[in-house]
Amino acid sequence: MLENSNGNLNGNQIHNNKEENEESHTNGENKETRYLDGSVRLRNPHIELMDQDILYHLALGSESHDLVEMFGDVKFVCMGGTPKRMESFAEYIMSEIGHRLPTGTQLMDISQYSYRYSMYKVGPVLSISHGMGAPSIGILLHEVIKLMYHAKCRDPIFFRIGTCGGIGLDGGTVVISDDASDGMMNKYYQVPILGKIVKRPAKLDKKLARELKALSTPEDLYDTVTGTTMCADDFYEGQGRLDGAFCDYTEAEKMEYLERLRSAGIKNIEMEATTFAALTHHAGIKAAVVCVTLLDRLKGDQVCTPKEVLVEWQLRPQILVARYIKRYLQTKGRISFDGHGSMCVKSPRRFKLVQQESQTFE
Numbered sequence: 001m002l003e004n005s006n007g008n009l010n011g012n013q014i015h016n017n018k019e020e021n022e023e024s025h026t027n028g029e030n031k032e033t034r035y036l037d038g039s040v041r042l043r044n045p046h047i048e049l050m051d052q053d054i055l056y057h058l059a060l061g062s063e064s065h066d067l068v069e070m071f072g073d074v075k076f077v078c079m080g081g082t083p084k085r086m087e088s089f090a091e092y093i094m095s096e097i098g099h100r101l102p103t104g105t106q107l108m109d110i111s112q113y114s115y116r117y118s119m120y121k122v123g124p125v126l127s128i129s130h131g132m133g134a135p136s137i138g139i140l141l142h143e144v145i146k147l148m149y150h151a152k153c154r155d156p157i158f159f160r161i162g163t164c165g166g167i168g169l170d171g172g173t174v175v176i177s178d179d180a181s182d183g184m185m186n187k188y189y190q191v192p193i194l195g196k197i198v199k200r201p202a203k204l205d206k207k208l209a210r211e212l213k214a215l216s217t218p219e220d221l222y223d224t225v226t227g228t229t230m231c232a233d234d235f236y237e238g239q240g241r242l243d244g245a246f247c248d249y250t251e252a253e254k255m256e257y258l259e260r261l262r263s264a265g266i267k268n269i270e271m272e273a274t275t276f277a278a279l280t281h282h283a284g285i286k287a288a289v290v291c292v293t294l295l296d297r298l299k300g301d302q303v304c305t306p307k308e309v310l311v312e313w314q315l316r317p318q319i320l321v322a323r324y325i326k327r328y329l330q331t332k333g334r335i336s337f338d339g340h341g342s343m344c345v346k347s348p349r350r351f352k353l354v355q356q357e358s359q360t361f362e
């Protein structure tokens with residue numbers, strides 16, 4: 001369960017504090033990735049020497065925009081593959097946290113003129129599309145982590161809200177990743193830099209994964225499980241599919257590989273987890289990956305579930321992450337009531353007026 005503002009756990013304490021400290025990288029103390037006030041520090045000495053920093057793929061810049069004013073209150077960065085999903089998530093989280101946009105304004109894609117990624121801001125939540133695969137999410141993460149630095153955001157938490165193929169799991173199952181590995185079962189993200197392979201540990205925050213799992217309820221009409229996520233560099237051969245344009249292996253070889261993954265505790269396959277885990281970990285940012293399975297890969301390769309059903313399934317990771325955000329704002333955002341039926345959320349920097357939620361929290 002989530003910690004309250006006094007640092008106590010609500011509900012059962014399921015792990016000891018030593019383990020928590022080792023596992024969780026809320027990096028208040030890490031001088032390399034945090035300033036004393038908890039704001040994000042970059043592991044790059046060059047940036048602060050530059051006159052300006054252009055976040056090219058976000059259509060933002062440190063001189064052209066007042067990034068502190070625009071983004072200084074951001075606490076949660078939620079990412080998913082498609083612009084449509086992230087626009088829908090922005091609408092959904094707006095109603096879930098009761099955020100009101102200023103009169104006469106509407107939700108807009110802040111990065112629309114990049115023609116690359118879409119970004120929406122709803123109070124303390126950023127909702128951003130990342131495209132498909134490691135290079136796409138990698139570029140985005142560089143720029144979003146720099147955005148956190150320029151905006152002086154304190155201890156942001158990142159989520160990937162995605163889709164995946166399940167290993168022995170029915171379509172519609174929610175998988176919270178507690179580990180990420182590549183197709184060779186390496187638990188790191190490797191990238192060639194200056195002609196050398198650099199390996200960065202793909203570590204996710206296990207405490208955050210447990211907190212998310214604790215927010216699934218028996219009333220959810222689907223299973224929510226935790227496990228290792230395999231990150232492939234391809235949807236077809238890289239995931240052992242038989243239905244790509246090319247295939248040089250047999251069905252028996254495919255099944256042997258998938259069973260090997262299953263025996264290693266791998267619950268699902270997608271295409272961004274190691275990059276996302278490694279770059280957030282390197283930046284000292286607490287992060288989680290929550291995906292819904294679109295099919296059981298032990299039973300087939302093609303995604304043939306009707307579109308309306310897929311749309312409903314894609315909401316499931318969003319619902320879990322929204323529960324976390326709401327709970328966090330309630331316990332750590334120091335929500336109070338203003339006497340007019342509205343709720344004041346005291347973010348680290350500002351007060352934000354948000355509508356009172358009808359839902360109550362246990």
Ligand SMILES: O=P(O)(O)O[C@H]1O[C@H](CO)[C@@H](O)[C@H]1O
Nearest residue numbers: 081132133162163270271272
């Ligand atoms: O549903 P999203 O989040 O886009 O992610 C999954 O879907 C894409 C493949 O269809 C890959 O990017 C994979 O990781």
Ligand SMILES: O=c1cc[nH]c(=O)[nH]1
Nearest residue numbers: 163164165269270271
């Ligand atoms: O099988 C799947 C489904 C969604 N995304 C993937 O990467 N693989």
